[in-house]
Every structure is written in C-alpha cells, then in structure tokens.
Amino acid sequence: MEKARRRCLATGKPARRFRSFTYRTLNSWSRKRQVIGKAEYLPKGANPRFIVAHFPDSMGWAQKLYEEVYCARSDMENRIKEQHLDLFADRTSSHEMASNQLRLWFSSVAICSSSPSGGWD
Secondary structure, eight states: OHHHHHHHHHHSSOEEEEEEEEEOOSSSOSSOEEEEEEEEEETTEEOOEEEEESSOOTTOOHHHIIIIIIHHHHHHHHHHHHHHHHSOGGGOOOSSHHHHHHHHHHHHHHHHHHSTTTTOO
C-alpha cells in the first residue's frame, strides 16, 4: 500500500499494485486460502480490496484475475440489478425460462408504451 501511496503522491494519479498471498483466519476458515490483494491509492486516499481465489497464483495472475474476472463479474451483477429494477424482473418466479422471458417482454412493452415518445427514441 505504501508503494501505491508514494506513486500516487508523486504523479497525482491513481496508483495500483497487486499481490497474491495465502491467508488463514484464526477460527472461521479450515485451511489457508489464496488471496488477491489490490493496493490502490487515489488522490482522495487509500482504496484497498481483497478477493479470495480458489487456485494458486503461481503464474502471477493477480492483476489479471482482479481486473478481468472479478470486476467483470461485479459489472454483470450491476446489469442484473438494473434488469430487476427497470423491468420488474423480481416477478420472474416461474420455473420455466420461457414464462419468465415472456414476463420480461411484457414489462418491456409496458414501459415503452407508457413513455411520452412511445419508448422508441
């Protein structure tokens, strides 16, 4: 974290450093786990993050795993949240995928037809 802080202060831009290490809690984990740490320092302060991985980082993949897998997953979760909020997808409780898809289409049509421009801007 200190290296990221010094770099940020020197350049005035956000600085990131990644490291993979093993860690074990005192009580809740039964074994050591692989952890990927992101030490990020922004002009407004520190922004550390940690994720637990299921495989060793013997290839130095910490940054790639964090940026391309973990961040992509959270971005997808944001898209799912938008769908739930904007298309009333919380009503997709059927066990059949086709039924849930039909409900989403109905929600989309209802939203488009209720907007002043007919939803086709």
